[in-house]
Amino acid sequence: MPAHLQRHAHRLSVDDLIPVRGAGELAGLSDEERARPAFFPADEVTKAVEWDIAHARRSIDLYCAYVDPVPVRRWLRHLKPRIADNVKVTVHTRPQVEDSAAKLVEELRAAGCEVVERERMHEKVVIIDDTVLWHGSLNLLAVAGPTDLMMRLTDPNACDRVRHIVNTAVGRACRHPARRHPSLASPRSVMARRGAVGMSPAARPPATGSPGGALADAPVRPSRSAVPQPVRRPGTAARAGLRPRPPARTSP
Secondary structure, X not given: OHHHHHHHOOOOOHHHHOOEOOHHHHHHOOHHHHHOOEEEEHHHHHHHHHHHHHOOOOEEEEEOOOOOHHHHHHHHHXXXXXXXXXXXXXXXXXXXOOHHHHHXXXXXXXXXXXXXXXXXXXXXXXXXXXXXXXXXXXXXXXXXXXXXXXXXXXXXXXXXXXXXXXXXXXXXXXXXXXXXXXXXXXXXXXXXXHHHOOXXXXXXXXXXXXXXXXXXXXXXXXXXXXXXXXXXXXXXXXXXXXXXXXXXXXXX
16 A cells, blocks of 8 residues: 555645635635635734625624733724624623723623623634634733734535533533632632641631631641651651661660
8 A cells, every 4th residue: 555655646745735825815716615724823913804704794793702902993993894794793702701801891892793702611712604614822802912813714514513611611611610729829828727736626717707716617637746646657767768776775
């Protein structure tokens, strides 16, 4: 088989399989070439996605975990005309707890975007008309880095698969909500727990804010002195390679 491949197979470069394109190439490509997967570097993604948004006819879905003022308002300039043409625009993002980010979410809603908030999301995806898929490392609605990269392909099946993956993650997040990490506890509560370790339940000070104290039911870690120590048997030191203790002197 290897000899047959060497005689008859054709060597393909990586660029032939998945080319790196610029935004200016999209308009001049045939439908077949435009449907092929292609990488777009960070400085080409914005113009290329703008081209796709301008040609959207039914729906635009943006999956961005974070939002920043400059990119949100820049993209709204391109999204508002599509919303006016009855294109449904949906933005999927995390719940924004900071006031500035929450105001940006309200700006998106006021412009006509549907905003779906979800915990524990990290994907960077754009789906246009359930046909064009963008995915990679760039948050379109947040600040982009110089090494961010996105892949574009035209494939309805790929769009369906990505939606299925995202919806599965949504269901899993609903069944198993995120827990507060111990490192996020306040320093006062951490020091209180540390001070209570090794103390008897009666000696531990009750925490304020709950009957009996929140620390009253916390497990007690026994001190080292309370842990039974192993009994040394004759010859143990010799077997362990230790020098045996000399016998005590007796007075004549």
